[in-house]
Amino acid sequence: MLRFRTSVGTLLAIAALAIATTGNTQERARGGRGQAVPGKEAPHPPKVDAEAPEFELMNLKNEPISLRKLSKNGPVVLLVLRGWPEYQCPVCSRQVAEFLSKKAELKKAGAQVVMIYPGPAALLAEHAKEFQGEIELPDHFHFLIDPDYTFTNAWGLRWEAPRETAYPSTFIVGADNKVKFGLTSTSHRGRESAANVLEELAKLQ
Incomplete structure (x- = not known):
């Protein structure tokens, strides 16, 4: 079985290239390509202005992190990755590297990135x-981490097909716990850029 082992750490070295290429090749949910196998049902994420479903998940230090606790301090940016569909997703690594390259701007905007x-x-x-x-x-x-798709199912993002996990998505949840922005892709690409998220965060201020 072919497994990609490119980590976020490796990809930070080429974050600038990732930012440039992502901006030129984004394939949005409304016109995406590259979906190998359709899911058993289409994604049905929370809509803008709807209440964001609460969740509590563990980080890699085995500490519980909840949406409500984070949103008390300002907007929360959610990046829903493909996780472990039997390999490490290189597009996810590039997206995470891009957001990490904008960590100072995101902190200035008061955002928590999940x-x-x-x-x-x-x-x-x-x-x-x-x-x-x-x-x-x-x-x-x-x-x-989202073991066995507890969050993924609650947010209507389960991509139930061979070698798939979740539909890649980006959300902004406000301090009022409502969804302020959402983009869900039905392909492996079509990810929201950090630059566009920063523009959406500026609108909240």
């Missing part, structure tokens, strides 16, 4: 550690 890594519970934490590599996350970034 990256959610879903997959089968068995060995998920080990795979997540491999994905993160040697990178120490700043205090406003949180890398959480």
Whole structure:
């Protein structure tokens, strides 16, 4: 079985290239390509202005992190990754590297960034550690695991097809716990850029 082992740590070295290429090749949900196998049902994420479903997930230090606790301090940016679909997703690594390259701007905007890594519970934490590599996350970034898709199902993002996990998505949740922005892709690409998220965060201020 072919497994990609490119970690976020490795990809930070080429974050600038990732930012440039992502901006030119984004394939949005409304016109995406590259979906190998359709899911059994289409994604049905929370809509803008709807209440964001609460969740509590563990980070890699086995500490519980909840949406409500984070949103008390300002907007929360959720990056729903593909996690462990039997390999490390290189597009997810590039997206995370891009957001890390904008960590100062995101902190200035008052945002907490939550990256959610879903997959089968068995060995998920080990795979997540491999994905993160040697990178120490700043205090406003949180890398959480979603064993057996508890969060993914609650948010209507389960991509139930061979070698799939969750539909890649980006959300902004406000201090009032309502969804202020959302973009869900039905392909492996079509990710929201950090630059566009910063523009959306500026609108909240």
